[in-house]
Each structure stands twice: as structure tokens, then as C-alpha cells.
Amino acid sequence: MLKLDSISKSYNKGRVKAVDNISLEIKPGEIFGFLGPNGAGKTTTIKMIVGLLKPDNGSVTVGGINAWKEPLKAKSMISYVPDNPEVYDKLKGIEYLNFIADMYEISKDKREEKMNYYLEMFNIKDAIEDIVGSYSHGMKQKLVLTSALISEPDLFILDEPMVGLDPKSSFNLKAIMREMCDEGKTVFFSTHVLEVAEKICDRIAIISKGKIVAMGTMEELRSHAKEKESLENIFLELTE
Numbered sequence: 001m002l003k004l005d006s007i008s009k010s011y012n013k014g015r016v017k018a019v020d021n022i023s024l025e026i027k028p029g030e031i032f033g034f035l036g037p038n039g040a041g042k043t044t045t046i047k048m049i050v051g052l053l054k055p056d057n058g059s060v061t062v063g064g065i066n067a068w069k070e071p072l073k074a075k076s077m078i079s080y081v082p083d084n085p086e087v088y089d090k091l092k093g094i095e096y097l098n099f100i101a102d103m104y105e106i107s108k109d110k111r112e113e114k115m116n117y118y119l120e121m122f123n124i125k126d127a128i129e130d131i132v133g134s135y136s137h138g139m140k141q142k143l144v145l146t147s148a149l150i151s152e153p154d155l156f157i158l159d160e161p162m163v164g165l166d167p168k169s170s171f172n173l174k175a176i177m178r179e180m181c182d183e184g185k186t187v188f189f190s191t192h193v194l195e196v197a198e199k200i201c202d203r204i205a206i207i208s209k210g211k212i213v214a215m216g217t218m219e220e221l222r223s224h225a226k227e228k229e230s231l232e233n234i235f236l237e238l239t240e
Ligand SMILES: Nc1ncnc2c1ncn2[C@@H]1O[C@H](COP(=O)(O)OP(=O)(O)OP(=O)(O)O)[C@@H](O)[C@H]1O
Pocket: 011, 012, 016, 017, 018, 036, 037, 038, 039, 040, 041, 042, 043, 044, 045
């Protein structure tokens, strides 16, 4: 469903190599966790997948489509939740959701059904007629999550999704991710929360200084780390 083939990205005319020759392949039905310390290159990688930053080298393939050659086709399969939910402050919550649903060409019936389901789950239904500028950070995040889920994406990409969510919403989001994967969809998310990755990911990649330093199931990562048992130990050892 997602294939990164030797992608790299530098900033400041090559002075900062943020992502250095990363390759990975994720199959339908997988939850894939992307872990790494601050500044490791997680957000830069995600931005190259979703079409916000063009890789200097290499290719991004989504559902067999080259994401930089046929961006609209690739983007129609993706929903992306950034780490910092930026929503148009002057719109009402419902206007923002309809705007996103229009872009994905979602029918009226389907959008209503999905909106009701997720707005209730995230407990923001009562605020949907209010302008987004009045929302708290967590409410904006839940609105963006709802907007991302309405299109039932084949590839769901989230950058640090648990930050700012209360425990119930975080629990619900994890359940949604699992349900999506059971339906054959693919989830790719970055996180600093190692316990979340350990619990829900089918596979994990650890990125450090722009390079992938480990990738596999928890069992595979453990077997490479000899006696080191927890993901925290493996992470600390590999990202020193
Ligand atoms: N616009 C930019 N201009 C210059 N350097 C940048 C820019 N964006 C990111 N960087 C640098 O690229 C590197 C990778 O950054 P990136 O944001 O991808 O890391 P990250 O793993 O997402 O970090 P964090 O966990 O702190 O969000 C860092 O050294 C960062 O300072």
C-alpha cells in the first residue's frame, strides 16, 4: 500500500540532511509505527508521503501510484492528520467538515453517517455549529481526525496523533486504527509514546538522524537487541 524507495530530503541548500535514503514497504492491513527522537526526520518523511515536500531523490508509491507523478490519484487514497491541527479559524466545525468532504467527493448520506459516528465518538457533536476559533487544541484535533476519517482512507497517516488527546479519545483512536486495519486499510503513524507503539503496531521502524536504524515486528526488534527486552531499551540503545 505504501512504498518508499530510497527517499532523501535536505534543508538549507543541503546543509541539513533531514532524511537520508529511507526505504520501506507497508502492506494493506498493517499498523506501522514510526519512532524516533526529536529531529530524527519523522515529520519530513511524512510530508514527503502526503505530498507537502518533494523528495530530493527516490520515489513514494501509494497503492501502486507514484505519488509525485500522479498526486491527485495518490492523495485520494490518503488522509493525513498533522501534528499541529491547523484549521480555518473563521469556519464553523460543520463547514470545515463539509469542505473536506467536498474535496473527497463524499456523498451527502455517507458524510452524514460518518460525521455523526465520529463526532459522537469524540464527543464534539455539540460544538459543531461553533466557529473553530473557539475550540480548544484537543477539540481541533478531534475535528481534524473526524474530517480525515469521513473519506474512509486506504492509507491513514498521522503525525504524533496521541499528543493532546484525552485518555478516552486516545483509546477510541487506537480502536479505530485497529478496525481500519482489520478491514484491510493501512495506518502509518509517528509517535514518541513507546507504549502505544508496542501495544498496537504490527511493525515498527526506528529512525535516527535521518536513517532507519531498525525495522520489524516487536519480536524481531527484540531478537536483534539480545537481552534488551522493552521497546524503550531498544529505542534508547539505537538512538543514542
Ligand atoms: N523547514 C526546515 N528548515 C530547516 N531545517 C529543518 C526544517 N524542518 C525540519 N528541519 C530539520 O530537519 C531535521 C528533521 O526534522 P523533522 O521535523 O523531520 O524531525 P522529527 O523527527 O519530526 O522531530 P520531532 O519529533 O521533534 O517533531 C531536524 O534537524 C530539523 O531541525
